Amino acid sequence: MLLIPCPWCGPRDEAEFGYGGQAHVPYPEDPTALTDEEWARYLFFRNNPKGPHPERWCHAAGCRRWFNAVRNTATNEILAVYRVGEPRPVIV
Amino acid sequence: MSPRTPGAQLPEHPDWLWRTPDPRRSYDVVIVGGGGHGLATAHYLARNHGITDVAVLERGWLAGGNMARNTTIIRSNYLWDESAGIYEHALRLWEGLEEELDYPLLFSQRGVLNLAHSLQDVRDSVRRVEANRLNAVDAQWLDPRQVKEVCPIVNISPDARYPVMGATYQPRAGIAKHDHVAWGLARSADAAGIDLIQNCEVTGIDVTGGRVTGVRTSLGPIAAGKVALCAAGHSSVLAAMAGFELPLQSHPLQALVSELLEPVHPTVVMSNAVHVYVSQAHKGELVMGAGVDAYTAYTQRGAFHVIERQMAAALELFPVFARAHVLRTWGGIVDVTPDASPITGLAPVDQLYLNCGWGTGGFKATPGVGWVYAHTIAHDDPHPLARPFCLDRFTTGALVDEHGAAAVAH
Numbered sequence: 001m002l003l004i005p006c007p008w009c010g011p012r013d014e015a016e017f018g019y020g021g022q023a024h025v026p027y028p029e030d031p032t033a034l035t036d037e038e039w040a041r042y043l044f045f046r047n048n049p050k051g052p053h054p055e056r057w058c059h060a061a062g063c064r065r066w067f068n069a070v071r072n073t074a075t076n077e078i079l080a081v082y083r084v085g086e087p088r089p090v091i092v
Numbered sequence: 093m094s095p096r097t098p099g100a101q102l103p104e105h106p107d108w109l110w111r112t113p114d115p116r117r118s119y120d121v122v123i124v125g126g127g128g129h130g131l132a133t134a135h136y137l138a139r140n141h142g143i144t145d146v147a148v149l150e151r152g153w154l155a156g157g158n159m160a161r162n163t164t165i166i167r168s169n170y171l172w173d174e175s176a177g178i179y180e181h182a183l184r185l186w187e188g189l190e191e192e193l194d195y196p197l198l199f200s201q202r203g204v205l206n207l208a209h210s211l212q213d214v215r216d217s218v219r220r221v222e223a224n225r226l227n228a229v230d231a232q233w234l235d236p237r238q239v240k241e242v243c244p245i246v247n248i249s250p251d252a253r254y255p256v257m258g259a260t261y262q263p264r265a266g267i268a269k270h271d272h273v274a275w276g277l278a279r280s281a282d283a284a285g286i287d288l289i290q291n292c293e294v295t296g297i298d299v300t301g302g303r304v305t306g307v308r309t310s311l312g313p314i315a316a317g318k319v320a321l322c323a324a325g326h327s328s329v330l331a332a333m334a335g336f337e338l339p340l341q342s343h344p345l346q347a348l349v350s351e352l353l354e355p356v357h358p359t360v361v362m363s364n365a366v367h368v369y370v371s372q373a374h375k376g377e378l379v380m381g382a383g384v385d386a387y388t389a390y391t392q393r394g395a396f397h398v399i400e401r402q403m404a405a406a407l408e409l410f411p412v413f414a415r416a417h418v419l420r421t422w423g424g425i426v427d428v429t430p431d432a433s434p435i436t437g438l439a440p441v442d443q444l445y446l447n448c449g450w451g452t453g454g455f456k457a458t459p460g461v462g463w464v465y466a467h468t469i470a471h472d473d474p475h476p477l478a479r480p481f482c483l484d485r486f487t488t489g490a491l492v493d494e495h496g497a498a499a500v501a502h
Contacts, residue, residue, distance in 0.1 A: 001395050015397045019386040021341075040487040044339040044430045048328035050390045073342075073389045 006059045007067050007081045020056030022046040023068045024088065050074050052091050109275055110154075110282035115289050118315040119147045121469060122307055124294050124330060125322035126150025127159040128270070128455060129447055131277035131288075132462025133322060133469070135193075138284035140463065141470040146286045147316075149309060151293035155274030158324050158454065161392075161424035163347050163369060163381040165360055166456040167204045167265035168229050171220050174480035174492045175433065176227035181477055182460025183264060189459055195276030197268045198374050204265035204360040205234070205243060207409070209254040213365060217260045224262070232261045243359050245412050252408055254366050265360060267371050267379075273458060297334040303442040304334065320445040320469050325390065325425025327448035336440045338448065339486050340427040343384035344394040345452055346402075348421040352376035356412065366405035378416060380406055384426060384452065394423040426451050433492035436465055437474040437482035445469050446483060 002014035028034055028042055047053065053073050058066045070080045070091055080089040121137060123130045126148045137143040150156075166186055168179035190197050208217045217233065224231035236248040239259045248256045282288055289311070296308035297319065306315035321330050325342040357372035367383040382402035385394040399421055406413055429435060429449035434457070436447045447465050450457060464475035474482055480492055 001397060014395055021388075036487050036489075040339075044486045045337055046339075046341060048338070048340055048342055048388060048427075049332075050326070050329050050342075053388065055387070071387075074391065076389060076391055 005081050007083045008063045016061040018058040018060040023054040023056045109279040113287045120145035120317045122316035123148045123320045126154045127157050128458040129461045130322035132458050133465045134281035134286045135277045136462040136466035144285040148288045149292045150290045153290050158424040162455040163379050164267045164270050169224050169262040178477045180229050182457045185459035193276035197272045199268040201266040202359050203263045205259040207259045207363040208257050209365040230264050234259050234261050304444040318443045322447050325427050327427050334441050341388050342425050342427050344389050344423040345384045345426045346394040346423045347381040349377035349419050350416040351419050368402050368405040392423050431491040431493045432495040434481050436478045
């Protein structure tokens with residue numbers, strides 16, 4: 001069970017959270033202008049690194065707010081959490 | 093006085109079924125990943141195509157990844173023609189594999205029940221039974237009473253939280269002993285002269301002018317005419333080494349076994365709605381699997397609340413399990429695609445081949461994958477059964493959407 005530090009509520013059990021996948025994936029500005037390849041990349045391709053991964057979480061059973069976290073997918077260590085709209089922290 | 097060597101009184105370890113060679117500097121084909129798919133591919137490269145200048149590189153020990161962690165369910169009752177094609181091909185190979193490998197695999201066609209718990213489940217299941225029959229896949233629709241006849245310990249009370257409203261039944265489905273499958277395939281590949289190289293991690297893939305030329309490994313560089321990836325959860329990591337991305341997400345998938353029990357469970361029972369699948373191994377353990385953990389990870393372990401939910405589901409279906417003890421739980425890393433169908437075929441780099449995205453269901457396909465992937469590698473052209481599962485389907489939109497529709501337990 002992970003202990004996830006919600007930036008609004010503090011550390012809480014993983015079971016309280018929903019997972020939202022890779023963070024910082026904007027909707028295309030002009031979807032109709034995309035090629036099939038570009039549309040496929042937007043729809044289906046997400047980063048899948050073995051290492052630090054910026055991702056979205058929702059504190060579904062708590063404050064019900066979305067936030068971002070950088071988690072190391074090889075160790076599950078949460079390296080940083082930050083609120084939506086805040087810049088991604090630099091992970092050394 | 094030196095202490096006695098532990099185990100000194102035990103008999104000698106039996107001979108290995110394969111050699112432990114040092115890697116040569118060059119091979120015609122390098123297979124990355126010595127799990128079930130990698131070993132089956134090696135076996136069929138030799139058997140069907142006479143290609144034996146092959147190395148299988150495994151970063152740990154043979155079949156120690158998902159091959160050692162899966163719940164060994166074998167079935168072919170998928171909805172879509174494309175899936176039925178490749179999984180039924182695999183099932184037919186399973187039916188002759190013990191003879192082909194001359195090795196006992198404990199392949200037991202005890203059937204699989206896929207339970208329906210809602211009216212929509214019932215409709216989808218009946219549709220799948222009809223689709224299976226059109227594809228010559230054995231399938232029946234059973235009402236709750238018939239379900240009870242096949243598996244007497246299933247709770248079919250209408251008062252259950254998710255009552256059993258019926259099930260699809262594939263009598264030819266079953267289980268096999270995963271270690272024996274790996275050993276039989278490894279022995280066959282080794283006997284054909286293929287080098288199985290363990291403790292050899294691939295750290296880089298060399299690409300020159302859009303064509304693969306070899307791999308860098310923890311045991312030094314190895315040149316290769318062709319490189320075939322068979323690395324399941326680590327496929328994205330390898331693809332990054334070759335300079336491209338795959339539409340995969342790697343998730344932990346957990347399973348567990350109970351202590352050894354008398355035979356109580358004669359078949360395989362799967363339930364998508366409550367997320368559990370159960371069979372009883374030959375030795376007597378109840379083997380249960382869950383759905384994937386929600387987040388991506390490479391940790392080979394998952395969260396306990398997922399196991400807890402899975403146990404709750406199992407108890408609802410099988411009240412008789414209430415006093416069974418969990419012996420151990422574990423996790424493997426499965427690579428899941430957006431349409432829950434595999435990716436097997438050509439890669440964006442010449443002479444590099446892809447076999448990944450089997451998600452939670454790769455074991456059942458083992459011999460089928462080996463067969464079609466070996467063909468793909470030998471001919472540099474996807475086998476007809478693999479063609480629908482090429483990477484470009486995510487651009488063309490010709491997805492093979494097996495999410496839920498085909499009793500895929502995600």
